[in-house]
Amino acid sequence: MNVLELEDIQGYVVRGYAHMMYSRFAYMKITDPRAFRKWLSLSWPDFTTAQHVPDKSKINDTHLNIGFTHAGLKKLGMKAQNLAAFSREFREGMVSPHRTRILGDSDSSAPENWIWGGPKTDEIHLCLMVFGRDKGHKDDLERDKAVCIRYFEQLESRFPDMGVEVVYSLDGATQPDNKEHFGFRDGISQPIIEGSGRVGSKDDVVKAGEFIYGYRNEFGVYPDTPLLTENQGNMNLLSTDAEGSGKKDFGRNGTMMVMRQLQQDVEGFWTFLNEKTKNADGSINEAESLKLGAKIMGRWQSGAPITLFPEKDPGVISDINDFGYAKFDSDGLKCPFGSHLRRTNPRDSVDDHGVKESLKLSNQHRIIRRARLYGEIFEGSPTNRKPKGEVGLLFTCFNADISRQFEFLQYTWGNLPKIKELYNDPDPIIGVKENPKPGEEQNFTIQDVPVNRTISGLQRFITVRGGAYFFFPSISAIRYLGTI
């Protein structure tokens, strides 16, 4: 096992900064590459690393990370051959005819309608990620916000000198119980990067190469990292390729960051569930509506897995994550095969494979999720359905192989309707089409005795508002960019 070079890895991939309840994501374009390179060459030590700080009082009250799009690296002046060393997914970006097709970004979610990252909006070069926390107060969103904004404004005052402009920015918050707007506790299950020093269930420990370039992945090989072929800048700042090609590895200790702004239709979601579970007299059956929600999601609103608590939400905020489906729920009678969480992380029960094989397959398609809420903080429920204004998630995830990880999850396990023995069941949260073809069914099947039940006519409650693929470089790669 390799120990990760934590001091060279940007912190957000290893840690979620959950204690920093407020954050601002500034999507920017570079107007003066020379000025920005100069800023990078001076400011690279300011970026937050993944290094463990045992003494909590020594943790900074602000954090700073950065990601670059392919267009951004080009604008910054990377040479063509070096730019060509990146994976196709990253080079093309999130918007291409084929990619749009497999990600299911159509109708209202079509890139033409995006407010950032789409073909009709300004090109994005980088994302500056700013986090803040008031260390004197625990879980105080307003005070954290003040710290975050103050730090951002400090940076902002230098944007003209740095040669950058904000194209779009989005503020993201976390909540102490980490509930998203539909009201479900989120972010419970995360893979643990081998060698990161973090601990957890051994089934969740995943080879570092799945998330960080320069280390071996779950297949025992090195991920497709950008190796530089053309001399440029101070190459001595970069390590050589771990696989032994002799080339300089620009990717080492970096990874790929996927960002998607997902608007949530809270009212639509709970109205749909209420409608499907209403009493004979037409009134809302709150318990059944919540239960259907849990079946669809895979966990109750508290976070408790429905596989372990099949009848009712135990109520207390739950972090239970050490469970599988194979032993107690192989027929999907508790957590349906089509539920969002069972599909996107099938754990020990992939198709009809055995436990060991399933765990292996599941771990080939893991991502590290970093969702933050935007809009009014709102906790949806059958009776609380109308947030003020637009609300949603800024979905962020890290992976070394966008095609095999994020895109596979969204397309193969999310959008395609045939997980396990199912026929017409897309992922009820992320895979439903807004306008299905004539005659095309979109169902959610609840495995049950004596017969399975069909929840038909699924509707889409998520709208993609923007998105992009970013390279999330190592600290030394950031420093190197200052020298090109």
Place this chain on the structure above:
Amino acid sequence: MRQNSITVVVPIVQGKVWELLLRLAEINKEIDRGTASEFEQLGVVHFARWLVIDHGKSYIDDPTKRHPKLVFVVDFDGNLAEFVAKFCSESSNTIDSVFCFCEGYPSAENRNPQNRTSYLQRNLVKDAAVYIGAPGRTVKQIKQERELRDAIRSFLDSKSWVGVSAKSIHQQVKSHVLADSRFDFLNKSTVSLPKINIPGLVLVGLILILLLPLIIVWLLIVHFFYEVKDKNFTMKRSGLDSAYMTELESYEDFKYQNQFSQLVDMKTGWVRLATIKAMFLLSRGLIKTVFVQGKLMGIPTIHFAKWVMFEDNSRVLFFSNFDGSWQQYLGDFIDNSGWGLTGIFSNTKVFPKTNFLLTGGAYDEEHFLAWSRNSQVVTQAWYAAYPDLSIKNVNNNTKIRSLLMQSLSERQAKKFLKLI
């Protein structure tokens, strides 16, 4: 009824490649619009594809000057000679509009079903190995059973079954569908699912054990005299030709099912040829005995797949009709059947490094994925008869039908209901 397939490879008339490609693009559009009625009308075609190879787009590091060829593949129900004859009389418009660009095709004024048939027959390429995910199932049966399953599902959704025994539900379902004239076929014929042929499997095993000393010596020879000298494939996906990848992708992921066509050249020498032939022989043995229930070497997503060798055994074409995404399909290959693929494809030029025909190769994930994409060829037109069904659905539907018509115990009836 048995399924068969044909592969036709014919040289294209000099200077006609472009026109032919345009025609194939038209056919592909017609298929997408659902107006490619000739395939549909035949009622026996599961999958069909047309592709042009060797027209200056060889991605296999190939110094040889090649003559462009058209490849035509059909998977169908029934007897080969009968199918070709029928196809040549009933689908003559389609055939003529494509093969008129190919060498040796009868001229417009002389065409008739007989000379079309003999043209196709003359240019047939023999299959090296064919896999079928739902052996015995005809197109008609697959469509009938889809309708049956959908009808049962809506019937079950139409009322509450709380407190009703599984056995009684089974009975009610049965009387419900039998009253529907669409399902008259249920009384006319019974179906049974193919079973794994244990004696056959034992025989294959015994032969392998008997041959083991020879196999070991063979592997040593292959390793020390061949593998160590191989030119290996070392590219990663990021290094592949981007425009070509875009072209491949422009034919993918429109339907639930997808196609894959691959062209590779054999390594020279009789040892490699004998090895690949032995692997095909073994594959045929296992396909007949073991891989009869919807999984090829553990891969649960393939409807029809096959290998052919052509041009004096110097080249290999692989065709597959599969469910879901390319990434899932190739991932399944790596996880479940790396040994089989490595055993076959390591005998072809520029494959990821292997050892003893068993390790490396397909298990070398990144290089194998890149190799697969790199050796893939564009399938210009592709027809699928039931693109909304997975092979699991197809097999499950037959199971439903078979159990529906049996008298079941309460326990068996519960199992039956789980399938729907």
